[in-house]
Amino acid sequence: MIYLDNSATTKPKKEVLETFMKASEHYYGNPASLHKIGNDAENLLESARKQIAQILHMDHIVFTSGGTESNNMAIVGTAEAYAHRGRHIISSNSEHASVLKSLDELERRGFEITRLPINNSGHIELEDLKNKLRDDTILVTLMHVNNETGAVNPIAEVKKILNGTRTFLHTDAVQSIGKLPLDPAYMPDLLTLSAHKLHGLKGSGILAFNSVQPEAIIVGGGQESGYRSGTVPVPLAAAMAKTLRITQPNPEFTEWNKTLREFFSSFDDIMVISPENAASHILSVAMKGVKGEILVSGLQEESIIVSTSSACSSKNKKTSHVIEALNISPAYRDGVIRISFGAFTNQQDITDFQQAFKKVHGIIKGV
Known part of the structure; x- marks a missing residue:
């Protein structure tokens, strides 16, 4: 076949599976526990977080269940956290369903959504973005690589346009990480990725961000610095770090x-x-x-x-x-x-x- x-x-790579199995066997403790087994798990978790932050050139790494949750948290969480600045969001009409549905939900909550058209090459026009930006625009959310056509949005150019404004940029990079680079000098403020698109494991994703503090959309025990509650699956985090280290x-x-x-x-x-x-x-x-x-x-x-x-x-x-x-x-x-x-x-x-x-x-x- x-x-x-x-x-x-994607089919998981052998090295990723080995990392997951080893972490599951030897680092099975709850990283929030105070005993040695919990501390060992926490140390592995934070080591994975640090490695991923360095690879992605991002300050904060939150482990999630995958791209859909990360997109929801990036969009809904950021919109709710910064609604006092404005209630206008810009995106495109060709985003992933998890982005489109998040925007639909915000629209029901009273946010105003501008959905830019794509051109014949499958990406937005920068002039359209410039023309639609407003003082109350709090977020632009654009995928890097389209999952159906491979069309590439000019994320670095979008970030340059937004520099000097109070508008954050979120990028769904699920289809681009490991295939196309993002310019470290013009990284988005929020970045979504999913392990199973990179020969990693399903049920494992990341929301990475820099100068943003999105509201939590999953609440509970306050894990992940309060951004995402729930016991963190340390073996998946370790496997994610391994996936990113070996992806070329x-x-x-x-x-x-x-x-x-x-x-x-x-x-x-x-x-x-x-x-x-x-x-x-x-x-x-x-x-x-x-x-x-x-x-x-x-x-x-x-x-x-x-x-x-x-x-x-x-x-x-x-x-x-x-x-x-x-x-x-x-x-x-x-x-x-x-x-x-x-x-x-x-x-x-x-x-x-x-x-x-x-x-x-x-x-x-x-x-």
Whole structure:
């Protein structure tokens, strides 16, 4: 089986699993306990936190259950904490569902949300952002890399625009950390990431931040300096630190992306959705007049695993909001599939995919 759905989730690396198992066996204490076993767990937890802070160039690290919780905390927590400054928030119309739903919730609470359109390359226009900024804008939340198309928002440029204002920048970097760098000189104020997108473990995420103090959205015993209550899973924190330490961008992604773009250009009924300057580990294409589910099913018969869109929405029969935002021709909107590479992808996988796609395409066309 060839797995090319790494933007949905990734296979954990052996080193990460080993770290988790060792921490689970030897550092099983509650880090809030006063005895030695608790102290040992706390020391490991704080060591992991320090390592991650250094890697991400961020001051504060809060361990969460994943990207969705981190996005909720970043957006809802920051909005509520700084509502005295203003109640206006800017985002885009192509964000992850956890961002969109958080914004919907804030709108119900009386906040005003501006959702910027994306251009044909799948990212916002900086002039649009400048024109929509107001004195009462407290937060801009923009993903770095789109999970469906790989389109890249110019986060460093956005941060430069916001410098000197009282507007915070939150970036959902779930699809970019480990693949594309963020400029250390222009880091967002809040940063979301999720371990299972990086060959780490599910149920483990991070909200990293600098000069912000978001309100807690999970309350209880006051763990994580009061930002996120609940007993901290030390083995997951240690595994997260390990994941980030061993994650490196793969230059082969660029070559494979280029190879597949050239491959798809030979079909007169295939449209490449991902823009040329998209992140290289994601490539979305669409077949004219065919539902993406048919392609996914046909490729699976050939032992190739891809998806139709975001894993969070692939079982939803509606057209993806990202595809709608791109104004893709109606003839192609239902035929989108996403191919995404990971650390275990190799050249043979790309070759086998091409052969399988030709076969499936021929069967669908009746050739």
